[in-house]
Amino acid sequence: xxxxxxxxxxVLLFGLLAFGVVGLFIGxxxxxxxxxxxxxxxxxxxxxxxxVGTGWSQSQIRYYIFALLFVMFDVxxxxxxxxxxxxxxxxxxxxxxxTIFIFILALGLAYAWRKGVLRWV
Amino acid sequence: MLSLTTSTVAAEFAYWQTSGFKLLMAFVAxxxxxxxxxxxxxxxxxxxxxxxxxxxxxxxxxxxxLLAELGKNAQKEDIVPARADVLVFKxxxxxxxxxxxxxxxxxxxxxxxxxxxxxxxxxxxxxxSSVSVIGILMAGWASASKYSLLGGLRAAGQLIAxxxxxxxxxxxxxxxxxxxNMQGIVAAQIExxxxxxxxxxxxxxxxxxxxxxxxxxxxQAELTQVxxxxxxxxxxxxxxYMTEYSGFRFLMFFIGEFATANIFAFLAxxxxxxxxxxxxxxxxxxxxxxxxSQWMNVIGPLVMATKMLxxxxxxxxxxxxxxxxxxxxxxxxAWKYLIPISLVNIAVTGFLKVVL
Numbered sequence: 001x002x003x004x005x006x007x008x009x010x011v012l013l014f015g016l017l018a019f020g021v022v023g024l025f026i027g028x029x030x031x032x033x034x035x036x037x038x039x040x041x042x043x044x045x046x047x048x049x050x051x052v053g054t055g056w057s058q059s060q061i062r063y064y065i066f067a068l069l070f071v072m073f074d075v076x077x078x079x080x081x082x083x084x085x086x087x088x089x090x091x092x093x094x095x096x097x098x099t100i101f102i103f104i105l106a107l108g109l110a111y112a113w114r115k116g117v118l119r120w121v
Numbered sequence: 122m123l124s125l126t127t128s129t130v131a132a133e134f135a136y137w138q139t140s141g142f143k144l145l146m147a148f149v150a151x152x153x154x155x156x157x158x159x160x161x162x163x164x165x166x167x168x169x170x171x172x173x174x175x176x177x178x179x180x181x182x183x184x185x186x187l188l189a190e191l192g193k194n195a196q197k198e199d200i201v202p203a204r205a206d207v208l209v210f211k212x213x214x215x216x217x218x219x220x221x222x223x224x225x226x227x228x229x230x231x232x233x234x235x236x237x238x239x240x241x242x243x244x245x246x247x248x249x250s251s252v253s254v255i256g257i258l259m260a261g262w263a264s265a266s267k268y269s270l271l272g273g274l275r276a277a278g279q280l281i282a283x284x285x286x287x288x289x290x291x292x293x294x295x296x297x298x299x300x301x302n303m304q305g306i307v308a309a310q311i312e313x314x315x316x317x318x319x320x321x322x323x324x325x326x327x328x329x330x331x332x333x334x335x336x337x338x339x340x341q342a343e344l345t346q347v348x349x350x351x352x353x354x355x356x357x358x359x360x361x362y363m364t365e366y367s368g369f370r371f372l373m374f375f376i377g378e379f380a381t382a383n384i385f386a387f388l389a390x391x392x393x394x395x396x397x398x399x400x401x402x403x404x405x406x407x408x409x410x411x412x413x414s415q416w417m418n419v420i421g422p423l424v425m426a427t428k429m430l431x432x433x434x435x436x437x438x439x440x441x442x443x444x445x446x447x448x449x450x451x452x453x454x455a456w457k458y459l460i461p462i463s464l465v466n467i468a469v470t471g472f473l474k475v476v477l
Contacts, residue, residue: 006136010143010226010237017144018222022215022373029195029369042203044266045364054204056265063278066452070281073460077288080467081244084295087474095475102464109460118456120449 065117069109076105143236150225154387154429155380156187161430162437163379170441190372197368202265205365209263214366214373216256221377223249224384229303231397231421232414242303243295246388247288250343253381254280257352260374261362272361275448276345276352282455283342283349286335289463293332293470294325294392307396320402326393331466333393335459337432340385341439342455344378348443351451382436383429390428397421 044051083090083098090097112118134142164186168175176183201207226249227242229235239245254277261273295301298309306325313323326333342349353361363374390396397417398404408416446454 007237007239010140011223013140013144014147014222014226014236015219017147018219019215021148021222022218025373026199026214026369029197030199032195033368034196034198036198037200039203041198041200044202044204044264045359046267047359051266054265056262056270063281063452066278066282066456069456070285073285074288077285077292080289080292081295081301084292084467084471085299085301087296087471088299091475095471098471099468102468106461106464109456113457118453120452 065112069112072105072108076102147222147225147236150228150230151221151380151384152376154383154426155376158383158430158433158437159379160184160187162433166434166437167441194368194372199370200365200367202365204265206263206265209259210365211370213256213260213263214370214377216259217253217374217377218380220249220251220253220256221380221384223252224381224388227303228384228387228425229307229391229396229421230425231418232304234397234418234421235304238302238304241301243291243306243388243392244301247291250287250381250385251280251284253377256377257362260366264362264365266365268359268364269362272352272354272358272364275358276362279342279345279349279352279451282452283339283459286455286459286463287339287343289460289467290332290335290339291392292463292467293329296467296470296474297325297328303391303396307391307398310395311398311401321400322395322398324393324395329393329466329470331462332470333389335463335466336389336392337435338459340382340389341436342451344382344385344436346382346436347440348446349451350445351448354445383433386429386432386436387425389432390425394428394432396428397425399424 046052079101080098083094087094160183164175164183176186179185179189201210224246226236227239227246229238229242257276257280258273261269261271261276264270294306298306300306300309310324311322313319315321315323315327345352352358353363358364363371366374397420399407399417399420404413
């Protein structure tokens with residue numbers, strides 16, 4: 001296996017470590033803790049009164065437009081990072097190029113702002 | 122001139138040996154700073170700010186309070202709501218801690234003292250920091266409770282809004298350093314000069330003060346710390362997405378939150394305060410014999426811990442000082458102020474980089 005892949009193998013190992021740590025803690029606790037579920041205890045908490053309907057009640061997801069804007073700017077960031085590392089080599093050409101790119105995206109944000117979708121209602 | 126090249130390690134170790142040691146150290150690097158800041162700031166500093174003593178019974182000055190809390194939580198019954206989606210409910214704390222442990226992977230502690238020296242280190246860190254959103258949404262949805270669902274949805278809305286200023290604030294640093302590699306960013310700050318004067322290097326907090334402020338505000342929001350704690354607002358949502366969790370599962374969210382706070386402080390120290398480096402005039406005086414990089418492997422983690430404690434102090438200071446933002450104010454602040462300011466910051470940094 002190449003050194004490059006070996007280094008990225010650590011991502012997997014650290015992920016397993018995280019699962020191992022949580023599993024270990026909860027495992028230790030499972031030896032110590034009592035386990036007597038009663039009907040009252042496993043009821044959902046709703047400030048002391050009996051829960052109304054199911055837990056997954058209809059609720060308004062307000063940030064549909066925000067999610068779209070987020071994707072737009074996140075993709076922008078993917079383009080900006082490689083540019084940022086090479087800016088010295090690109091010089092003025094790179095700077096003007098990226099300024100136009102950011103300007104167009106900022107225009108999108110300004111349009112959304114003007115349309116009033118950035119208001120959390 | 123100090124040499125920052127990687128020194129040769131005398132003994133050769135097998136892959137499983139170094140990896141095993143790294144895993145052990147990762148365990149230490151996540152849990153020890155978390156315990157330290159929770160005791161020092163969350164238990165003691167806030168108490169002194171509020172004219173009370175805080176924990177005093179367990180150990181001298183309550184210093185063993187954390188162990189007492191651990192014991193208390195270990196004895197609590199693990200309640201899973203009858204209506205909950207059990208598998209997702211139980212998996213959520215794992216996903217939250219997964220994000221924390223992957224974040225610590227790229228933090229450099231010294232010239233050789235690194236877990237993994239990725240070429241795209243900071244990019245990796247920004248990517249895995251958003252894994253915790255999935256864990257929080259899982260917790261909020263699977264609990265089948267109205268408070269949890271509202272808290273989880275609020276958390277998702279807040280985290281995606283503040284992810285952007287966080288990412289864009291880092292771009293300024295990347296432009297100045299010219300690399301995404303964490304060691305490269307540290308080296309750029311140690312070897313940097315302020316108009317030809319290199320006694321303190323060039324910590325990017327001086328040139329990227331706007332980026333630093335945006336980064337710290339975004340970190341505060343990413344951690345759902347007060348004043349950005351709408352997702353767990355205890356006076357209206359009980360405890361948000363953590364409402365139905367008890368005992369050690371709840372503690373896992375708690376550890377995840379505070380360990381991540383430290384690791385973000387470590388990242389901010391690397392990006393803006395020069396990471397494990399000490400000012401070159403100090404290093405020149407102390408390590409004239411040329412053993413600089415060997416010494417820094419030992420001193421580096423302590424330097425990092427010092428900078429981390431200074432930055433987490435700010436996080437907790439703000440946490441215990443300001444009242445909570447309203448949900449619409451919180452979104453407005455991110456979209457109408459922080460994102461435009463960080464875009465301007467990128468443009469100005471790029472312009473100055475090309476001109477100077």
